Structure formats: C-alpha cells, structure tokens
Amino acid sequence: MKLLLVEDQEELASGVRNYFSKVGDVCEVASSFSKATDKLYAFSYDVLLLDLMLPDGDGLSLLKVVKENWPEMGVVIISAKNALTDKLHGLEMGADDYLPKPFHLAELNARANAVYRRRKQEGKRTLGFKEIELNLDQQEATVNGTTLDLTRKEYELLHYFIVNQNRLLTKQAIAEHLWGDYMDTMDSFDFVYQHIKNLRKKISSADGNDYLKTVYGAGYKMKDES
Amino acid sequence: MNLIVRITILFVLVSLVVFLIGGVISYNILMGEVNSEQERFLMERLDRMQLRLERRPPNDTIKWTKMMVVPLDDNVEDRDSFSDTLVMHSQLERLEPHLRLDAIRNINGKSYQISLYDIIVEADDIREGLTESLVTMYLILLAAVLIIGFLASYYVLRPFNDTLTAIKSFSLTKPDQKIRFPESNVVEFRRLNDFLTDMTNKVKSDYQSLKEFSENASHEIQTPIAIIQSKLEVLMDGDNLNEEQIQQLSFIQNTIKRLSHLGNALSLITKIDNREFVDEATIDLSATLNQMLEEFKELIELKEIKRNDEIVHGVTVQADRVLIELLLTNLINNAIRHNWEGGELQIFLKSDHLKIINTGPQLQISPDELFQRFKKSNQSAKSTGLGLAIVKKICDFYDYDLSYDSQNELHTIHIQF
CATH class of the missing domain: 3.40.50.2300 (Response regulator)
Structure with a gap:
C-alpha cells in the first residue's frame, strides 16, 4: 500500500x-x-x-x-x-x-x-495471519478452514489485530475502535478484556494458536512468537 | 404600550387641560364683552331718552316698559350707575335677571332720575353654551387625533416597523445572510437603519472571528495532543520497556485522551449555545433508541445488567439528528456507567416522554447540581463531567423538560418532549 x-x-x-x-x-x-x-x-x-x-x-x-x-x-x-x-x-x-x-x-x-x-477490485479480498483468515466480503473468520462463530464486535476486534499485527494495541485504542469515542471510561477496559477472552476461546476451540499476547499494564499484541 | 397610543393619550390629556383653562378664559372674555355691550346699549337708550326729554320735559313720573323717568325736586349732579335686578318678564311670566341703569340727568335746568333696564344674557346660558361647544370641539379633536394616530402608526411608522421585522429575522448563525433595511426619507429612521446596518455587520464579523478563534483554538490544542499520542504509541511499541514504565505511559495516554475529550465536549456545548445545530428533520425516536440499545447491548450484557424496555413504536421529534443521538448516547452511557454490576436498567419511551431508570450508588451531590458543568458525583471518576451538561443543553435547546429523581439507589431521568 x-x-x-x-x-x-x-x-x-x-x-x-x-x-x-x-x-x-x-x-x-x-x-x-x-x-x-x-x-x-x-x-x-x-x-x-x-x-x-x-x-x-x-x-x-x-x-x-x-x-x-x-x-x-x-x-x-x-x-x-x-x-x-x-x-x-x-x-x-x-x-x-x-x-x-x-x-x-x-x-x-x-x-x-x-x-x-x-x-481494490481484483481478487478475493482477504486478510490473514498464520492460520487465521478473514473474508472481508463475508465478514467471516476462519481458522484452519473452520468458520468461527464470532459476534460483530469480536470480528471487528480480530480484524483490528490482524491489520495491526506485531504492534501493541492499547486497551484504550481497542475500546475506541470497538465503541467509538463515547467509551472513554476505565469501565470499557474490562469489556475489552472480556472480548479478548472470548475471542481467544473461540480461536483455540478451532485448534488455532493463541497469538494474542498480553502486554501487562498496557494492552495486547498479535504476535507469532514461535 | 404602543408608542402612538402613548403619545395620543398624552396629547388627549394635555388638550383636556388646555380646553378647561381655555373654557374659563373664553367665559370671562365673553362675559366681559357681553356686559360692556349691554351697558353701551343702555347708554345709547339713555341718550335717546335724554333728547326726547329735552323736547318734551315731563312733569310727572313716566313709566314705560323697561324704563322709568322720575322728575326730582332738587337739582342733583349728573351720575350713572349700573346694577342687576330682577324684573317680571312679560312673555316668560317669571322673574328674569335684568341690567339696570340708574342715571340722573339735568335737562333744561331740572333733574330727572332715569331708570332703564333690559334683560341680560345670563352667565348660566353662556356657560352652558360654551361648555357645549367646547365638548363638541373636544370630541372632534379626539376623533381627529385617533385617526391621525392610526394613520401615523400605519404610514409614518411603517419604515420603523419594517426595520423591526428585518431585525427580527437577523441570525448570527447564518453567515451569508445580508440584512436589508427599508429605504426611508425620514432622517431619524435613516440614521437608525444606518446604525443598525453598521452594528449587525460588526456583530457578525466579531462573531465570525470569535468562532474562528475557538475553532482554531480547538485545532491548536488537538494537534499537539495528536503528536503526544503518536509519540507515546511509538514509545510503548518499543521492546525495551519494563512493565511499570508501560503502565505509566498507558496512564499518560488515558489522561491525554481525557484532555482531548474535554476540548471536544466544551466546543460542542459552545456550538449548541451558538445555535449551530439547525438542521432539523423528523426523527424516529423509537428506531434511533432501539438502534442505540443494540450498540450498547454488549456493554449491558458484559456488566450483566438486567434490561427492561417499553418502547412505543413510531415516536418522532423534530430535531437535529446529531443532537438527538448525542442525547440518547449520553443518557444510556450514564445509566450503564453508573450502574451496579448485575444492576437494572429500564427504558420507557412513550409518545411524549422518555424515562430511563437505573440502579446505582447514591448521588453524593444535590440533584440540582447534577446538570452543571464539571459536577461529578464522584470526583475521581474518569469522566469529563460534561455528559449531563450536554444533555441539559440539548433539552434546553429544544424546550424539553428534563428532571432527575432518585430513591434508594434507584435513579430516574425523565424527559418530557
């Protein structure tokens, strides 16, 4: 790009x-x-x-x-x-x-x-990280070919991580991405944690690896450490 | 009270006083004239009588109508004296006031007392006549004043009224609006219009520069914040920081965000104050509210809040969409933020009111202060303290009745459209 x-x-x-x-x-x-x-x-x-x-x-x-x-x-x-x-x-x-x-x-x-x-018109519009793939047209995520049952926010969260892979995403940045400007309270950080937890669970239940690393005190990072 | 009405009343009162004084003066002058005329008339008759007596001097008392001649024994010096007397009027058959002239004349060496009298014009009659004519004149004047007043207010004051209409349509928030005052050939009105034109132009340009200033100020504040923010992010993304340093940076980042929010919220309040939201449309409140609740659904569920809605379909308001969405967002956000974990949230929307009830800790400030800027129940809360101030502003802007009530950790916000 x-x-x-x-x-x-x-x-x-x-x-x-x-x-x-x-x-x-x-x-x-x-x-x-x-x-x-x-x-x-x-x-x-x-x-x-x-x-x-x-x-x-x-x-x-x-x-x-x-x-x-x-x-x-x-x-x-x-x-x-x-x-x-x-x-x-x-x-x-x-x-x-x-x-x-x-x-x-x-x-x-x-x-x-x-x-x-x-x-970008040509080709299938997809985005991927290792075994995780996002179909941007269908708004679907697959892990090893298995479609994940994600809520809209969970899909958006995953998309956000993949676009910003290997970068630290602060809880604040995630909260703002998911809920917009009005979620400016600390409360929302618990919600971020909940969503990350659910997302991890869903990916691992489809035999995916956990790439969502917690950076203590700050946020999360999607990273392949192996 | 209308200016013309005021002037008319004043004029009518002043002319009443003038008429009263004028009446008294007229009466006195008239009485004087009449008296001297009557006296002259009696004197002429006396002269004629005297000539007659000279030709044929009487020896005895003569009594004719309205006159009497008495020959005197002694010679007395000539003298005249006027007096009033009552004489039986032959036709009216009643006593009428007469003017009487008693004169002593020496004719051919003999003195005569000559008494002449004649009916006089009565003061009562003059007064009555005068009053009648003055009242009639006064009524005519009154009618004339009213007609002139009406015409004046219609024709003479028309340019003034047109100017007022032009001013009424003046709005600060319409920058392209050119205010036009009607032409007038009255100097005062022309001066007024010139002054108003100058003033509105000045106000407009001042307002415009103030607005530009606050916009620029907001820009100038947000830009350094953006720079700090981006630098912080780069810093935090580095690999050589320990946990505590990252925590500190994260804290700085949150604080920076609050600062930015504060600026935005204040500029929003200023914009509502400046009536910059005039993009009115019919908004389906029920649909908007449902859509909002859908957005907040996850947050409500994550906090395990029990929700209970009663939203009537098809409730609409005439308003700016941006403001209505802000209003609802702020209210729902508050009801979730200040709620217990596992608390309750009830939302009722009827055709003329919206009621939001939520559980939550007791308020530590008085409910009246709740809608003021920077008033927070809990000062340490990480909010700007402007959310409800914005809600209040929006309600004031559209004349909605906003009230708050709390009972035993149950908080009710009520908005009457």
Whole structure:
C-alpha cells in the first residue's frame, strides 16, 4: 500500500510515516498544498491521508482536485477540526473516511487499510495471519478452514489485530475502535478484556494458536512468537 | 404600550387641560364683552331718552316698559350707575335677571332720575353654551387625533416597523445572510437603519472571528495532543520497556485522551449555545433508541445488567439528528456507567416522554447540581463531567423538560418532549 500523508505538523507526520513503513507500506509526506499536488502529479498513491488545515490552502480544495484527477484514490481525512459540518462536507465530496485528531496510529492504519481494500477490485479480498483468515466480503473468520462463530464486535476486534499485527494495541485504542469515542471510561477496559477472552476461546476451540499476547499494564499484541 | 397610543393619550390629556383653562378664559372674555355691550346699549337708550326729554320735559313720573323717568325736586349732579335686578318678564311670566341703569340727568335746568333696564344674557346660558361647544370641539379633536394616530402608526411608522421585522429575522448563525433595511426619507429612521446596518455587520464579523478563534483554538490544542499520542504509541511499541514504565505511559495516554475529550465536549456545548445545530428533520425516536440499545447491548450484557424496555413504536421529534443521538448516547452511557454490576436498567419511551431508570450508588451531590458543568458525583471518576451538561443543553435547546429523581439507589431521568 502506498500512501501520501498531507500534514503540516512535521512531528506528527514522522510518527505516522514510521508506523506505516514498519509494516512495509510506503508513506510519503507532503507538508503543504503545493507540495502535495507536486507529488500527486509525479507519483501514484493508493490512499491519501489528508489534513484539512494546511498552511497554503484548504484541504477540502485539495480533496476536490484529487477527486477530479484521481477518482480511484482512497482518501481519509484527518483533522483536528472535529466539526460535524466539515465531516459531512468531506464525505459528500468523496472522502472515504474521516478521523478526528488525536487518533491512535493503529486506528489510522486500520482505516487506511479498510479504504485501500475496499477500493481494490481484483481478487478475493482477504486478510490473514498464520492460520487465521478473514473474508472481508463475508465478514467471516476462519481458522484452519473452520468458520468461527464470532459476534460483530469480536470480528471487528480480530480484524483490528490482524491489520495491526506485531504492534501493541492499547486497551484504550481497542475500546475506541470497538465503541467509538463515547467509551472513554476505565469501565470499557474490562469489556475489552472480556472480548479478548472470548475471542481467544473461540480461536483455540478451532485448534488455532493463541497469538494474542498480553502486554501487562498496557494492552495486547498479535504476535507469532514461535 | 404602543408608542402612538402613548403619545395620543398624552396629547388627549394635555388638550383636556388646555380646553378647561381655555373654557374659563373664553367665559370671562365673553362675559366681559357681553356686559360692556349691554351697558353701551343702555347708554345709547339713555341718550335717546335724554333728547326726547329735552323736547318734551315731563312733569310727572313716566313709566314705560323697561324704563322709568322720575322728575326730582332738587337739582342733583349728573351720575350713572349700573346694577342687576330682577324684573317680571312679560312673555316668560317669571322673574328674569335684568341690567339696570340708574342715571340722573339735568335737562333744561331740572333733574330727572332715569331708570332703564333690559334683560341680560345670563352667565348660566353662556356657560352652558360654551361648555357645549367646547365638548363638541373636544370630541372632534379626539376623533381627529385617533385617526391621525392610526394613520401615523400605519404610514409614518411603517419604515420603523419594517426595520423591526428585518431585525427580527437577523441570525448570527447564518453567515451569508445580508440584512436589508427599508429605504426611508425620514432622517431619524435613516440614521437608525444606518446604525443598525453598521452594528449587525460588526456583530457578525466579531462573531465570525470569535468562532474562528475557538475553532482554531480547538485545532491548536488537538494537534499537539495528536503528536503526544503518536509519540507515546511509538514509545510503548518499543521492546525495551519494563512493565511499570508501560503502565505509566498507558496512564499518560488515558489522561491525554481525557484532555482531548474535554476540548471536544466544551466546543460542542459552545456550538449548541451558538445555535449551530439547525438542521432539523423528523426523527424516529423509537428506531434511533432501539438502534442505540443494540450498540450498547454488549456493554449491558458484559456488566450483566438486567434490561427492561417499553418502547412505543413510531415516536418522532423534530430535531437535529446529531443532537438527538448525542442525547440518547449520553443518557444510556450514564445509566450503564453508573450502574451496579448485575444492576437494572429500564427504558420507557412513550409518545411524549422518555424515562430511563437505573440502579446505582447514591448521588453524593444535590440533584440540582447534577446538570452543571464539571459536577461529578464522584470526583475521581474518569469522566469529563460534561455528559449531563450536554444533555441539559440539548433539552434546553429544544424546550424539553428534563428532571432527575432518585430513591434508594434507584435513579430516574425523565424527559418530557
């Protein structure tokens, strides 16, 4: 997956770039409207990560340019302007998703991946980790060919882990991914634990290995340690 | 009270006083005129009488109607004196007040006392006539004032009323709205309109810059938070941290999240205050509520809360979808968050009200304070303390009646639409 991040905050941009490059995605950074258009004309990208407030122009106008010239490119708006009008406007103008700042890098990765896979037409759309496979069209998970009976949240959780494999997912990031912004209490962390427990049980009952490692005090990591 | 009505009443009162004083003055002037005229008339008659007596001086007392001549024995100096007297009126057959002139005249060397009298115009009659005519005039004036007042309020004040209508439609939240005041050739109205135009433009631009400021402020706060967040994540993902360090970082991360939430919640409250949610539509409350409960289903089950709903189908409200969803989310979230493990949650939706009852620990603050910003029953709770403040704001915005009641660890939130 090749990404272009349009973000004028150098510190944030480097964090995002490092995160993506660790899993072999290519993420380039443009810090302004004009640099972004230069890069867009010179190279091709799968997904554009777009900040709405740029030093030399409005992100929404860049979105318009992108949708006119490269309609097949996926766009995720990342904005500190958590204004609902901006969100609606962006989605109306053809953005695929909207992620308000501050976000978890894991969440951004999951969103960018979802957009990328949704737009990728050819072939079976699957995602896998070892013997676990997700069918993105059917929203089903199989372990060694056996279909798991997962609830919607459990499926989303597994999907989140596979997209962010080998990364630490904090309980907070997981809670937000599953329940959105309103689950900001410590309570939700117990719920995360419950879901992980159920998911482990279901995978192991289908003779799958337990790849969900607990990182004490912080969260979980999907990792193959063998 | 209408301005014109006020001015009219004032005018009517002042003119009443003027009419009363004017009446007294008119009466005095009129009486003076009438008296001097009557005296002149009697004097003329006296002159004619005198000529007559000069031609044929009488020897004896003469009595004619309204006059009497008495020859005097002595010679007395000439003199005149007027007095009032009552004389039997021949036609009316009653005593009528008369003006009487007693004069002494020396004619051909002999003195005569000449008495002349004539019926006078009575003061009562003058007063009555005057009163009658003044009352009539006053009534005519009253009618004229009322008609003029009506016309004035309609025609003269029309530009003013148009200006008022224009101001009424003025809204801060519509940035493109250009307020237009009607043209007027009255200087005062023109000045008023010019002033209002300047003022509304100023208010608009001030409001706009304030809004931009708060939006930018929110942006400027969220961006550093985003940077901290991403750095923390990179740090935590490293392999060389011990458990305690990771725990500390996790704690920082949660705190950072709260800070971000706080900013968002405050900016949301400001937006509701600024009436920026005007996207009204008919919302199926029953469907929305069911959908919400579906989202919360797992949380409710995980906390082993016994749920009991009575949701009537097809309950609708006219409102902004975003606000209604926020309202329901906050209420349900609260009812779960502050519930016991294995507690109870009852939700009733009827055509005109919503009632949410949940079990939970007793409130440590007074119920009135519950809806204030940053008021929490338990200060250590990891919430922003803005959830119910937002609920209250939304209810106020749509004039819903919001009340809270608690009895023996049973909490009831009631919203009357």
